[in-house]
Amino acid sequence: MTATMERTTITERLVPSPPVRLSLVRAGSVPGLLDGAWWPRSRDLYRELPALTDALDTAWGRVTRVTVNPTHWPVIPRKVRVTGHTVHVGWFADEQDQNKLIVLSYTTGRMDLLVIPPETDAAAAARLMSAAAAPGGLLTASRLMADDEVRDGTETRIREEDWETDGGAGSAGRSPVELLDSSRGR
Numbered sequence: 001m002t003a004t005m006e007r008t009t010i011t012e013r014l015v016p017s018p019p020v021r022l023s024l025v026r027a028g029s030v031p032g033l034l035d036g037a038w039w040p041r042s043r044d045l046y047r048e049l050p051a052l053t054d055a056l057d058t059a060w061g062r063v064t065r066v067t068v069n070p071t072h073w074p075v076i077p078r079k080v081r082v083t084g085h086t087v088h089v090g091w092f093a094d095e096q097d098q099n100k101l102i103v104l105s106y107t108t109g110r111m112d113l114l115v116i117p118p119e120t121d122a123a124a125a126a127r128l129m130s131a132a133a134a135p136g137g138l139l140t141a142s143r144l145m146a147d148d149e150v151r152d153g154t155e156t157r158i159r160e161e162d163w164e165t166d167g168g169a170g171s172a173g174r175s176p177v178e179l180l181d182s183s184r185g186r
Contacts, residue, residue, distance in 0.1 A: 020051040021125075022113075024059070029135035034144070037114040037132035038101060039125050043073055045089060046080055052103075053082040061108030063087055071098040072117065099141035114141040124148055 024036035040048040045068070053063040063082070067090045070076055079086050096102065103111040114132040116125050131137065131144055139147065 020055045021129075022052065022055055023129040023133040025133050025135055025137075032135060032137035033112065033140055034100075034114050034132045034137055035111040037116055037129040039116040039120065039129065040118050042118050045073060045075070045077055049080045049087060049089070050082045053087055056103060056105075056111070057083070060111065061105040063103055064106050065090065065104040067092055067096060067102040067104075068115075069093060069096045069098040069100070072115070097141045099145050112141075114144055 021039040021041075022036065025032065025034075038052060040052075042048060049066065053066075056063050062085065064085075065088045066080075068076060070091045070093055073091070076091050077089055079088055099115055101113045101115045103113060105111075114128060116128050120128070128144060128148055131139070131148075132141075137144075
C-alpha cells in the first residue's frame, strides 16, 4: 500500500467527529508494551484524530504529536486541527509496528495504542481492546492481532466441525437434498 503525505492543513472540518472507541490501561497500573487500544471507524486520520485527541486531552494530557505506520493509512496529513490546537502527524514505515499508533504529549510523555482495523467485527474488537488494556501486557500490537486472528480462525473451524458432525454437511458423499429425502423414507 502506498501512503500519501498531504501537505495542506485542513483548518475546519464540516463533518463532526464520531465518538471515540478507546480503552486505556488504568492509571497507576503495571506498565506493559501497550497503553490501550483505539478502534477508529475509518482510515481517515482527518476525521478520526480529533475525537481521539479530545478524549486523550481530557484524560491523559494535551496531545501534540501522533505517529503511524503508513501500511494501513492511505493519506497521512502533516497536521490535523483538533479542538484548541494542532496535532502534528508523522509516519515510520520500518521502525513502527503497523498496528500501533504512538501518541506524544509535551507534558505527559508517550502512549502506545493498538489500532484495531475499522472493519473488525465487534466481538473481535472487544477482545482486542480488553487485551490491549490489560496491565503489564507483554504482547506487541501485531502479536495481539495475530493471536486474535488465530483464535478467531480456530473458533470458526470448531463451529464448522460441530455443524458437520451434527448433520450440517452431507455425509458419505450424499447431498443435503438426498439426506433430506432419506429422512422422509424415500
